[in-house]
Structures are given as C-alpha cells and as structure tokens.
Amino acid sequence: MAITEPTTGLAGDKPVLLLVEDNDDMATYIKACVQDDYQVLWAENGQTGIELALEKVPDLILSDVLMPKKDGFQLCETLKNDQRTSHIPIVLLTAMASVSDKISGLQHGADGYLAKPFQREELTVVLANLLQSRRLLQLHYSRLALGNQADNALDESLEAQFLHKLRSAIEGQLDNPHLSIGDVCQLIGMGRTSLYLKMAALTGMSINKYVRSLRLSRARELLLASTLNISEVAYAVGFEDPKYFSRVFSKEFGITPGNFRLLNRG
Incomplete structure (x- = not known):
C-alpha cells in the first residue's frame, strides 16, 4: 500500500532559502540578489526564523547575527540540535568580521560566515556551494x-x-x-x-x-x-x-x- 506524501505549501522546483534579517533594506537587497535562483522565505527576527525553519524545513538558511528576540548564534544552536532541521546549511551574515566572531559562529553550528558588506556574486557562490555540498551528501545518507x-x-x-x-x-x-x-x-x-x-x-x-x-x-x-x-x-x-x-x-x-x-x- 502506498504512503501518501504530504504537500509542503511551497510551489516550484527552486530550492527554498530562509532569510532571517531584521533590517528591511538589507532583506530587500538580499532577496533581489537571490530571487531568480531560490524561493525566499523571510523572517524578521531570530525567534520567527526558528519557528519558520521548523515549519517549512528550507534547503538553506541565511541569518543575520544581531537580531531581536533570538540572535543568529541562538538560531544556529537551536536548529542544529533539532533532528527536524539539523541537516540544513546555515550561513551567518554579520558586520562582526573578526576571527573570534567567525569562530563563535562556527562553534554554534554555522556552516558558513559572510561579512558585511559583501558582493552579490560572493553571496550567490557561498549559497550555491553549500547547496551542492548538501546534494553530494545525499549519496552517503541514502x-x-x-x-x-x-x-x-x-x-x-x-x-x-x-x-x-x-x-x-x-x-x-x-x-x-x-x-x-x-x-x-x-x-x-x-x-x-x-x-x-x-x-x-x-x-x-x-x-x-x-x-x-x-x-x-x-x-x-x-x-x-x-x-x-x-x-x-x-x-x-x-x-x-x-x-x-x-x-x-x-x-x-x-x-x-x-x-x-x-x-x-x-
């Protein structure tokens, strides 16, 4: 007997990117950079980002670090320790570009770190590389x-x-x-x-x-x-x-x- 698969509420073949960013202008710019290649979900703070990630289980997450309610580090730690979302690559986006800041992000489970300001090409390449790495892991996990x-x-x-x-x-x-x-x-x-x-x-x-x-x-x-x-x-x-x-x-x-x-x- 076949098992009926649920629908996700997301249409199309593009991978789903969850953008967690509290700055409207930055969010608008990032969406313009990636909207041709991704279905973009937007959360305005870390807590909403966590909730949306658990609900939609996106293919990638791009999150600011300094945000209200939950910051990017807390978002990383929460999602990387939940079996529903632990596999999702997370890129932290921040103006804090010191080595210690990057190490802190990686220690919280981030898969990548992108410092502001950044070039559009830099953003798209980072996201594409993470998505490709995840696809290569499918063979191992299958x-x-x-x-x-x-x-x-x-x-x-x-x-x-x-x-x-x-x-x-x-x-x-x-x-x-x-x-x-x-x-x-x-x-x-x-x-x-x-x-x-x-x-x-x-x-x-x-x-x-x-x-x-x-x-x-x-x-x-x-x-x-x-x-x-x-x-x-x-x-x-x-x-x-x-x-x-x-x-x-x-x-x-x-x-x-x-x-x-x-x-x-x-």
Missing part, C-alpha cells in the same frame, strides 16, 4: 538509510541517528501492508511535513520510495536465507498481492524473485 554498514560506522551525526531510528521503526512494521505515514510519524515522533522534507533533503527519496526499498531489500534477504515460497515472502514484507510483488521486485532488481533465488542459491 546508503546509510538503506543500511550500508561502512557508512553507518563512520557517522555519529544527528542525521545518522535520525536515519537509524527511522529505519528501525519501519523495519519493525514491514509485514504491515497498511503502514501509513501517520504510523511512521507516530513511531519516530515527527510531523508529516517535517519527516517528508527532511527525508527528501537527506536522501533524495520520498518516504513511500524508502519504505518500498526496505521492503524489497528484506524480500531479497528472505529469498536467499529462508525456505518461504514467493507468496510467503511477499506477505512477510507487506505486499498483499504476490503478483504485484513479483512485478515490483523485477522492476527494482531486473530479475524475477524466482530466478533471483535460483541464481543465488544454486
């Missing part, structure tokens, strides 16, 4: 999500902990053909939109695709190591229709379940 032990052994980040928790929760329900995204959210204690957006950002996979990948991976293990027949394997991994299971398995691995068993078990 492997980790599917249980690659080498990747798992080298990563103790919040992202790795989140993926391990998610995988364990779903694997405990693989024989349930009616597993829903609501069930998954309840198991890991995360909202639907936050889960969908974080999974997409980390691995490039939807929850639906991820669940199916885990089901098929487990089916392959059962075909190799158990005496269950094809129908029993299908039921064991949550497929109610063995014929449909065979079609999906063949599409995923390029071979039918029966032939896979014959070729790999002799």
Whole structure:
C-alpha cells in the first residue's frame, strides 16, 4: 500500500532559502540578489526564523547575527540540535568580521560566515556551494538509510541517528501492508511535513520510495536465507498481492524473485 506524501505549501522546483534579517533594506537587497535562483522565505527576527525553519524545513538558511528576540548564534544552536532541521546549511551574515566572531559562529553550528558588506556574486557562490555540498551528501545518507554498514560506522551525526531510528521503526512494521505515514510519524515522533522534507533533503527519496526499498531489500534477504515460497515472502514484507510483488521486485532488481533465488542459491 502506498504512503501518501504530504504537500509542503511551497510551489516550484527552486530550492527554498530562509532569510532571517531584521533590517528591511538589507532583506530587500538580499532577496533581489537571490530571487531568480531560490524561493525566499523571510523572517524578521531570530525567534520567527526558528519557528519558520521548523515549519517549512528550507534547503538553506541565511541569518543575520544581531537580531531581536533570538540572535543568529541562538538560531544556529537551536536548529542544529533539532533532528527536524539539523541537516540544513546555515550561513551567518554579520558586520562582526573578526576571527573570534567567525569562530563563535562556527562553534554554534554555522556552516558558513559572510561579512558585511559583501558582493552579490560572493553571496550567490557561498549559497550555491553549500547547496551542492548538501546534494553530494545525499549519496552517503541514502546508503546509510538503506543500511550500508561502512557508512553507518563512520557517522555519529544527528542525521545518522535520525536515519537509524527511522529505519528501525519501519523495519519493525514491514509485514504491515497498511503502514501509513501517520504510523511512521507516530513511531519516530515527527510531523508529516517535517519527516517528508527532511527525508527528501537527506536522501533524495520520498518516504513511500524508502519504505518500498526496505521492503524489497528484506524480500531479497528472505529469498536467499529462508525456505518461504514467493507468496510467503511477499506477505512477510507487506505486499498483499504476490503478483504485484513479483512485478515490483523485477522492476527494482531486473530479475524475477524466482530466478533471483535460483541464481543465488544454486
């Protein structure tokens, strides 16, 4: 059974940039610099920025340091220690350009530091590089999500902990053909939109695709190591229709379940 994915309320294919800046003129200038390449959300203070980040889970955050209610350092520390947003690259933007200021920002979890005044090209390159680095990490996290032990052994980040928790929760329900995204959210204690957006950002996979990948991976293990027949394997991994299971398995691995068993078990 397919898991219905939530909508995010954001349209288009452009990455989402959350701008947290209390100066109207600076915010207007930055939006003009990046609006061709990003969907821009704007928060006028650090507290609103935190709330908007948790609600929308943007692809990037550009935040001023000196702001009312919560400053940029507090925003960094809060979001980098929350499993819903810990993966989001954060660039701090400030007139405080000393080495100690930059070190402080990095210690609070910032991924980059941009000193005012800055050139438009400098801003766009910094953001583009961080976004590209995040995309390259998707390969690592997609492997980790599917249980690659080498990747798992080298990563103790919040992202790795989140993926391990998610995988364990779903694997405990693989024989349930009616597993829903609501069930998954309840198991890991995360909202639907936050889960969908974080999974997409980390691995490039939807929850639906991820669940199916885990089901098929487990089916392959059962075909190799158990005496269950094809129908029993299908039921064991949550497929109610063995014929449909065979079609999906063949599409995923390029071979039918029966032939896979014959070729790999002799």
